[in-house]
């Protein structure tokens with residue numbers, strides 16, 4: 130047995146975060162520049178030894194937040210014909226944690242792929258997704274599966290009810306991601322929306338319906354290369370997410386800064402209450418100035434990504 134590797138990229142949600150938890154459609158894009166890579170080699174006695182930025186040592190002594198990692202490894206092993214194999218698992222990731230960029234799902238996907246390579250198991254897309262969902266359940270509690278589908282797809286996707294399809298993009302769109310520098314817990318944000326919905330069902334269902342409509346509208350804008358319309362829908366989605374109480378002052382500041390810097394659209398992305406903003410640049414040439422404006426407004430980091438025609 131030689132060490133085997135698996136990798137997965139980060140994602141950004143363009144439309145439909147939170148609404149997806151209630152069955153609404155969502156749209157997500159891959160972030161190929163940020164990746165998680167898992168390297169596994171066999172250990173004799175069924176032990177699981179982890180080597181990651183957050184923790185190194187025996188999985189049995191790992192802190193709670195490492196649990197998704199060992200869950201993914203064990204779930205992937207269970208699908209192989211060597212379920213009792215011991216593993217040394219080395220994880221390296223450039224995806225920041227708790228920023229709504231899908232780091233936990235990407236880590237689980239990378240682990241599933243690495244374990245499959247090591248054990249020479251053919252994992253179907255559904256099997257990889259199943260491993261991710263087991264790890265996500267530990268990381269986030271209730272999850273729509275949107276992150277898991279998005280990190281496993283090389284193309285932008287439309288997601289609904291657990292399933293994803295690749296979508297058509299009629300012109301390149303350049304986005305700038307800006308990290309507020311504040312951690313956002315998806316499970317806390319999802320729980321807060323659930324409580325808000327229990328308290329104000331009509332109002333919250335109305336917001337979810339409008340977020341769902343923006344997801345559907347955006348498919349036409351993406352296919353038609355309609356950048357201004359796409360951007361306007363992003364600003365509107367951000368206003369609705371703010372009403373859903375998942376924004377915060379640092380995200381508001383970044384969205385306002387993007388608008389002042391001429392972005393066609395901007396919104397929080399992922400669970401919110403910390404995490405990142407995604408802004409639509411006027412063109413690839415506009416993106417560096419937009420990134421500078423976001424950094425001046427307090428962004429800890431920015432990344433640029435272009436969704437190509439497909």
Ligand code: MEV
Pocket residue numbers: 142145146147148149150229231271272273274275276315319399400
């Ligand atoms: C988190 O990236 C996306 C949410 O919609 C949660 C989920 O879909 O499970 C907030």
